[in-house]
Amino acid sequence: MHSVVDALGQRFRTAERASSAKDRSGLQAAVDAVDLDTAGVGNAEALREVDDLCADNAVWFHHPSYVAHLNCPVAVPAVAAEAMLAAINTSVDTYDQSEVATLMERRLVDWTCGHLGFAGGDGIFTSGGTQSNLQALFLARENVLAGLADHADESDRGESDDAEPRRGGPSAPSDRPTRRDQLSRLRILATDQAHFSVSRAAFLLGLDAEAVVTVPTDASGRMDAEALNASLLSIDAHDAIPMAVVATAGTTDLGVIDPLETIAGVCEAANVWLHVDAAYGGGLLWAPARAHLLDGIGRATSVTIDFHKTFFQPVSSSALLIRDANLFAPTIHHHDYLNPEAEALEADAEPNQVDKSLQTTRRFDALKLWTTLRARGAGEIGTMLDTVCDLATDVRALLEGQADFEVLGASDLSTVLFRFTPATADRATCDELVPLIRRVLFRSGRAAIARTVIDGRPWLKLTLLNPDTSVDDVTAVLDLVRATGHGILAGRDLEGAVTEGGAA
Template identity: 30%
Template sequence: MTDDKQFSSLDPQGEEWETLRAEGHRMLDMMVDNLMILRQQPVWQPTPETVRQRFRSAPVPKNGGSLEDFTAAFQQDVLPYGVGNRHPGFMGWVHGGGTAPGMLAEMLAAGLNANLGGRDHAPVEVERMVIRWAATLMGFPETASGLFVTGSSLANFIAVIVASRAVKDGLALRRSGVGGRPLVGYAARSAHGCISRAFDLAGLGSDALRLVPLDGAFRMDIAALQNMITADRSAGFQPFMVVGTAGTVDVGAIDPLADIATIAEAEGLWFHVDGAFGAMAALSPYYRPALAALEKADSLAFDFHKWAQVPYDAGCVIVRDPIRHAAAFAQTLSYLSREDRGLAAGAPWFCDLGPDLSRGFRALKVWATLSVYGTRELGRMVDHCCAVARHLAQRVEREPDLELMAPVTLDIVCFRLRSPDLTNEELDTLNAEVVKDVQESGIAAPSTTRINERLVVRAAIVNHRTVNDDVDRMVDAVLMFARQRGLRSA
């Protein structure tokens, strides 16, 4: 022993509880105050070098300090320099803005410190309830299986694993590995990169994912899909799944899901949908018909932390057949035995449905969000975001120095500065530099992508706080910085 002080626990002692309570209230007030004045703050600002150096040079704490000092350090060095997605001017990536009830629910979950890997306790029932709600909202049967995960990247990975084990003799892959089995799947060229990564991590290899060309509306070309499946079968490959996207990352397009479902059924393929953000459009009576074919999918990946505004992280995977889902992951270990009663009852456990044994209580903040707002209000929020996106597209079309680069299907608008005096390559550079100018100004935070090999400005209207004035300010800033860089107005 090197310390004569007797250890009791890490909890406060005596009057220290009141000090903790007071500091907790101060933390809560700080965050609520910050939410109230978001619009008056910069969307994003670079982290100062002095702050970076404090983090990079800080030694591992040997002796403890006060909670007050920790709060002060957070307030000074972290709070002002976040990614900015809570701000109504954040439009660059598909990040939800979060809500105050979700923030409070996250605190409750942390206080409970529940492990949702398994065991028989109420938080497990909460997750099962929310999974059942999610399945119902997306047109799946209530009996569907599901799991909360970090995000759609992991949700898509789980779907690829389940689909590969659903083929004939597929469960043997769990023991012998993929080996030389020529399994191949299909997704549009516009599919998110996490689909290719899922094939890689699943041991299939990224080359096993065939990328299908797009039609004129940036959706999967159905004729090309059918031709590729036929060609692969003739070449001795074994097609096993096709992935449709509901809300592509670049332009927000929705693949022709009903047509994909028809081909998948005829060819005996697993039909998976990556609906990372776009699946939430099903909450809107106006947009739901475009997603009607979700009810035909074998599995679905989506995020509550995007358009549903749940704080990060809260991804979800739904699998129509719970038997196939469990068969892909469940394992029997003596120390994880399931009982008919007691704390080890309640099978199947969530660790039987995915790779994680230790899992946080993500479902609580989803329950809070759905309970406080309801699906009708969230559907109205979806409609609002799409209306702001249409307003932005109309503003772009009125500006002679801007051009719309893709149809606006949901909430993503892609546009580009143009000039007859500049080459395409010079315009690529101009658009890229102007986006960085706008981000560093703190006025707004759009991003860039490439459409038809041209670099464009991309604005995703996902934050429930964003209104028409916010996107107008973003356009004004784009034009202002472009002119400062020498763009001559048309």
């Protein structure tokens, strides 16, 4: 353990590039060359070997030239906690495998719910935002279907209910739609900027291909609340069922936050489950300068927060939070060898968290967050998030002042979309430069930048999540982008000249 820490410390101190810059075929050959069937080589040699193979070829998120994806440098106390939880090997699915670990995770869930405004809420730690979003939509599906079934039962008995679902049930049991029929009517409403996990969840939940309805956005890429209301009315008119609305607090590409307060009002009026995907932006709850951007989040039914993004935690560290603890009921499945139903009914029942999780065996990832909060304090973490958001604002202003760069929109968080647009190149050529620049820089190891497409046009993307990165650091990356772009254009000019000369 000590030798690994010493080796890693040295690598963190001396890393000169964001990535190894080694050719993929060479990396594949190095991996394939390891004989996994041979006799063991011993601890020291095995650790030296993985240091050479893995650490020497890692992508370093702490390096100032890494500005690509939503990967953060991690808080050192969380790394120490990671070693502790891995060595003890706790599983927090049942209390008899975890004891105090379950209680600590429950405390963190209650703490997070308190900051969200979820009095009486509940939650569970997950592997990441994709799993959190999947479970939120699973719970929405099951609770909506249960509500439809209850309403149908009431209709059969001739009872009335002022709080009936937006759509009535059939008049007789024999006329009832099957579960498959009901599934085909369910709709999820989200913008085209919502995370891809929303569409993946719809597929995994057995919904139809047209289940995800795209809600228009305003000019900044935020969900248009009036368009959302119109979409809900259209769904109603077509005898479909709105299963959930997914608002995004921090879109992956634009880094903007949907108008949560207004959206919540629309959802409450329509009696529709509102899920807020705050995987990226959830940390703003603790950011002194920007917490107001999440106004209205406490009116959501469920919320996703990724602590391994804006709380600087090692992956994995995500959580799904639910405003009403009773909505977790569809997840519960009892097994005698794990969480017997009879024991669950006891007055002093053990808190078995497998009742609320899609996972059975589950790491005690909450320990990392707990340790970081105690070491650094939530206020300091929030200030660090404000720092990276301020950096994005400064970088955007820097780019807007340079004639050979084009900037798209303004982020609420820490992303910046831009393009290299020299006066000598037309728009089509600038489009072609985007993936080429990214690829050249990544393969050289000099900088890691992301790319995306907005409205059919490619853009380079900076995702700034390192509070130690400065404007000067990002300026150096932009200089590399500019030099690389000019180098590609010069190579094309030379190739064209050679071709013309050969033809002549």
